[in-house]
Amino acid sequence: MLKVGIFGVTGYAGYELLRWLGRHPQARVVFATSESQAGKALADVYPGPLNTQLIAPDDAPIGEADVVFLGLPHGVAGQTARRARAAGVRVIDLSADFRLATPEAYKRWYGHDHPAPELLPAPYGLPELNRAALRDAALIANPGCYPTGALLGLAPLLRAGALADPTIIIDAKSGVSGAGRAPKQNTSFVEVNESLAPYSIGRVHRHVGEIEQEAARLAGNLAPQIIFTPYLLPVNRGILSTLYLRVPADLGEDQVRALFAEQYAGEPFVRLLPKGQLATLAHTVHTNLCAISLTLAAPGVLIVMTSEDNLVKGAAGQAIQNMNVMFGLEETLGLLA
Numbered sequence: 001m002l003k004v005g006i007f008g009v010t011g012y013a014g015y016e017l018l019r020w021l022g023r024h025p026q027a028r029v030v031f032a033t034s035e036s037q038a039g040k041a042l043a044d045v046y047p048g049p050l051n052t053q054l055i056a057p058d059d060a061p062i063g064e065a066d067v068v069f070l071g072l073p074h075g076v077a078g079q080t081a082r083r084a085r086a087a088g089v090r091v092i093d094l095s096a097d098f099r100l101a102t103p104e105a106y107k108r109w110y111g112h113d114h115p116a117p118e119l120l121p122a123p124y125g126l127p128e129l130n131r132a133a134l135r136d137a138a139l140i141a142n143p144g145c146y147p148t149g150a151l152l153g154l155a156p157l158l159r160a161g162a163l164a165d166p167t168i169i170i171d172a173k174s175g176v177s178g179a180g181r182a183p184k185q186n187t188s189f190v191e192v193n194e195s196l197a198p199y200s201i202g203r204v205h206r207h208v209g210e211i212e213q214e215a216a217r218l219a220g221n222l223a224p225q226i227i228f229t230p231y232l233l234p235v236n237r238g239i240l241s242t243l244y245l246r247v248p249a250d251l252g253e254d255q256v257r258a259l260f261a262e263q264y265a266g267e268p269f270v271r272l273l274p275k276g277q278l279a280t281l282a283h284t285v286h287t288n289l290c291a292i293s294l295t296l297a298a299p300g301v302l303i304v305m306t307s308e309d310n311l312v313k314g315a316a317g318q319a320i321q322n323m324n325v326m327f328g329l330e331e332t333l334g335l336l337a
Helices: 012-021 076-086 103-110 127-134 145-159 207-219 253-263 316-326
Strands: 002-007 027-033 067-070 090-093 139-141 167-175 225-233 239-246 270-272 290-298 301-308
Touching: 002 012, 012 027, 012 316, 067 076, 067 316, 076 090, 090 316, 103 207, 127 145, 127 316, 145 167, 145 207, 145 225, 145 239, 145 253, 145 290, 145 301, 207 225, 253 270, 253 290
Parallel strands: 002 027, 002 067, 067 090, 090 139, 167 225, 270 290
Antiparallel strands: 167 239, 239 301, 290 301
């Protein structure tokens, strides 16, 4: 039985972690922290059946855990990871602190020095693409929600050298929970309801650096350039990403489909949808799945669509999947209905 600690359990991803770990047959949560709600029971913060007692992060008995999940803001997470590693405890970080491989890249995209540069680089926790590096890892960087869908949609083409143009256009729509639980005017009900709002378009969203870094690793000699348009969708959860790609004009849809089928054969959490079926949020919400559809719009023009739940495959579910790989457990444990 793995003993697990959760830092930041009152955020959306932290709460989702607690819910999913409650059904994991080989994991037991030994503590859960909240900076703002310490001393309360979780049911006082999230009305419902979970009534875990919340403690302050500084009071967390880290040494009692085998692994800790960090659902903390970037900057804070790195400091907590340092504390956990000093205690010999493994770490799965759901923040951005270890997704970028160098302190310089981190400072470029996040605007401040890295809080624990001695722990870089960390394995990138997308099991379908990086499983070998995650086994027995001491620290895993859980991917961002947008990069998860984007990279799963790109990987077969990048690995096969099947892009005719390094410019990749990604149009991605996320449920409001992707913006976090802290109250903000632009995520309030009146602002979001009956609207569709783009933000941080072009090459300024922080996930651009993460997607480009991992896409370059997959592509070898190609240096992909990401043009990214995220939107806030007036639903609670889910991400639907549409990727527009140039491929060789003689590459047919059946050949593209074969690349994806080979890449994801046997992958329990990736679903390549049948020809003619398009990915929707309904394919994946409340699951750890990523659904992928393929459309050859014209010779040389491919549209890849991916769907995921931003709080599950994009956060908590993928973190548990990473924990299973890290400790040599069955990868699907606790993640299938």
